[in-house]
Amino acid sequence: MRCRLRPFRLTKAVPLAISRGSTSAVEHLLVEVSYEGLTGLGETGGFDTGHRHYDTAAVAAELEALAPHLQGASPLGSQSLEPLLAQLSPPARCGLDLALHDWRGKRLGQPLWRLWGLDPGACVATSVTLGLGTPTAVLARLERWWQQLPASRIKLKLGSPEGLDHDRALLQAVAEALERKRQQAGAACELQVDANGGWTLEDALRLLPELQAHGVVLLEQPLAPQLDPTRDTAGFAALHPHCPLPLVADESCWNLEDLLRLAPHTDGVNIKLLKSGGLTEALLMAQTARRLGLGVMLGCYSDGALLNGAAAQLLPLVRWPDLDSHLNLVDDPFTGLDCQGDQLLLPGGPGLGIGVAEAWPGLVPRVAAGLAPEGLP
Structure with a gap:
């Protein structure tokens, strides 16, 4: 198995501010796995949840160190590869996991969602995100979304450092803007709230009646995530009995173990591939959540269409898609993830169904054995 790692930059058309800070651009990594004439693609990069931080350069270093152990392996040996992937941080594991899934799907000539027997007719519209800012700026961002696509599901970031x-x-x-839109267009827009851990328990309890009065349909991660699982679970346990809205865990829920401990105290979980370590864990989490009666949200960070296209393979299992980051990029190098209105279409190509634009300056022959980062395009 031959592997290659290439860094690239993603730049947002509109910077996104949340409770932990603002992002205008990120550096990500393209992971390529080549074997028997086929190449699988994966995307990964660093991210920060407030209580855990991963740097893209450190992720690259992990993958470089693993490269010699992969050269004698086959992408078909998923079980034999498990011990190697288990050594990696979630984002490093994600990049390689996606490339392996993409290769296997290409080998079989089918998209992953079809191999998993999922129903494309079960997909629903994605939400689009409004970051923190002044009310004037946030409303301007909402109008920009409406100029781009129907945007019938709105996720509003709260937890402002400026206070309640x-x-x-x-x-x-x-x-009020959504109500005006309803009166003008005759179609209601759904309003979700994500505090990104920016509230205390007292803040959340104080705001619950106001959220309900304004028609908010779910509340995501109101409390700061805790490294101690017992303390983290205790926060959700204290809030959940008083929350009239579906309560969704994001930064607190990384893997199946987290999902199981939070299940009695939440109504849903936000699965992100960079947190879960890729599609292998994400599929297991989505299926388990549904079996437990939890709603599944499928989220993203500042991800390109390759990462979001990988996540999109799970869309038929998802109640609250939130895969809008690639729609806010000026330099996304990937193709194959299309929309019909504000509903993402399942990629139709084999594997992840996502390709690299031929005009991308970073595109070079895939000949290197080992994960050797090159300069930014």
Whole structure:
């Protein structure tokens, strides 16, 4: 098995601000796995959840160190590869896991969702994100989304460092804009709230009646995630009995173990491939969540269409898709993830169904054995 690692940059058309800070661009990694004339593609990169941080350069170093152990292996040997992937951090494992899945799907000539027997008719519209800012700026961002696509599901970021009054002003402004849209267009827009861990328990309890009054349909990660699982679970356990909205865990839920401990105290979990370590764990989490009666949200960070196209393989299992990051990029090098209105279409090509644009300056022959990073395109 021959592998290659190439860094590239992704730049947002509109920077995104959340409770932990603002992002305008990120550096990601393209992971290529080649074997028997086929190449599987994976995307990964660093990210920060407030209590855990991963740097893209460190992720690259992990994959470089693993490369010599992969050269004698086959992408077909998923079980034999498990001990090697288990050594990696979640984002490093994600990049390689996606490339292996892509290779296997290409080998079989089918998209992953079809190999898994999923129903493309079960997919629903994705939400689009409004970051923190002044009410005027946030409403301008909402209008920009509406110019780009129907945007019938809106996720509003709260947990502002400026305090609850700022959150209240944003909530009221966006709720009023959605009501005006409903009156003008005759179609309601769904409003979700994601505090990204920016509230205390007291803050959340204080705001619950206001969220409900403004028609919010779910509350995501209101409390800061904790490294101690017992303390983390205790926060959700204290809030859940008082929450009239579906309560969804994001930064607190990384893998199946987290899902099982949070299941009694939440109504849903946000699965992100960089957190879960790729599609292998994400598929298991989505199936388990549904069996337990939990709603599945499928989220992203500042990801390109390759990562979101990989996540899209799971869309038939998802109640709340949130895969909009690639729609806010000016330099996404990937193709194959299309929309019909605000519903993402399942990629039709084999494997992940995502390709690299021929005009991408970083595209070079795939001949290197080992994961050797090259310069940014």
